[in-house]
Amino acid sequence: MTQWEVVIGIETHAQLATRSKIFSGASTAFGAAPNTQACAVDLALPGVLPVLNKGAVDCAIRFGLAIGARVAEKSVFARKNYFYPDLPKGYQISQFELPVVVGGAVTIPVGQGDKAYEKVVRLTRAHLEEDAGKSLHEDFHGKSGIDLNRAGTPLLEIVSEPEMRSSDEAVAYAKALHALVRWIGICDGNMQEGSFRCDANVSVRPKGQAEFGTRREIKNLNSFRFLKEAIDFEVQWQINEIEEGRKIQQATVLFDPDSGETRMMRTKEDAHDYRYFPDPDLLPLVIGADWIARVQGELPELPGQKRERFMADLGLSAYDATTLTANQESADYFEAVVAVAGKANAKPCANWVMVDLAARLNKEGKELAESPVSAAQLGGLILRIADNTISNAIAKKVFEALWSAEGASADEIIEKQGLKQITDSGAIEALVDEILAANAANVAEFKAGKEKAFNALVGQVMKAAKGKANPQQVNELLRRKLQG
């Protein structure tokens, strides 16, 4: 059996969060009545000329700096020629030979638990271009309806190197990129509205082979789930084709979410020949060092910087730091928890956010922003574990109580429900004596060398204490008494 290796590269179109279009002064607001935001430039009326939006360039520079790329001192707009009714000029203004952003990389966390790892995915380039309009094919007496509101909306097309090796890595990359463009405020990331969409180039090759296999491009995936499903289906399809002796033809395919299958849109033979050439209507875009320095000064602390700080200042592991900085919401939440619980408790804070809270949110299908337990409440709870007011086991109870709003704070719940840990050694000793007297059989077993019997006795004491006895003290006392 041949072992197959999957090779994936991703092209992402991120709509930039500007007020106006990339080459005209029309609004980019989503949801307006058809064609009310399509001006003469967007409609390609004769005699109009494009004028570049400085805000769109600002976004491209922000992105370039955030991924450690080179921001080109000089980049050039080119015409990509093809005919489609939602592209009135007959060409899309894009960038070809000289893009605005070159290189860079993103660090992505892949997988969960023991199988989790980090990977650096390099980027090839990112370039500015304009979006097309929308075609509506339903019910216009055999005709198509064209809405050009979206025509001319600024896009940043972000192209990765073909460095992902599984659908999980592809999704992790797409999520990391999605979080980053939102983090630096250049894209609202709304996938339903098409603000962030991915094309996946997928090929397979026998493990160990140096050359890439022939790739097929899956177009327009607008959710992380579809991205994964489409790639998984495509990979299996390609492997089957090759194993049955057929060759993969380079092609563009679409994913049908209803059937879960990819189907061919066009093969290489009838693929577009775009005949790129520099757009004579636009001069080269020159970005000086002063402009880059200004944008640099306006950038927030980036995920990578925050990650380093979490490791250096708070002593978190690389994996924890990457996971917590995977998006702005979780980083902010975690920092707010630490602000209450203190830096010394950063590690338990990370665990509570990444494990307990994440699992609870997941169970309810909620986002972090909708968490019924606030960062301040969680921080307060962690403080009480740290100062031995409650045990970890009881803390989970308190967390549940916070979740269902049984009290405003951990302190209130601990007080109201009498969950304070028993640390008074006299009280614990009384409990231990009581249990030892009542469980002679277990005691005998332990003395005969059965360590399991000890755990049973601990369990009995904890039960008698309703879980509130300090587990460490119970252990020590019990062992002392049994061995004494």
Added chain:
Amino acid sequence: MSLTLEQVQRIAHLARIEVSADEAQVTQGHLNGIFQLIEAMQAVDTRGVEPMAHAQDVSQRLRPDEVSETDRRAAFQAVAPETEAGLYLVPKVIE
């Protein structure tokens, strides 16, 4: 370098221009004339000369990110061949 008639027809198709066999012959001659010009230019030693993306050696003027256009749909659609529900109608296209 010179173009074949087939290449002329392909370019015409890409540009959605219908050319007859006679026109293709004439066009082939024109295009090959242009290629000769290009060849003459390519014979010049341009080592050390930075390529220009535009005939004018100036950089792009930028405009601030502000909405300056108002809704003029009614005026634009008054001259469109066919519209409905605010949409421009075109012969059906489905890819």
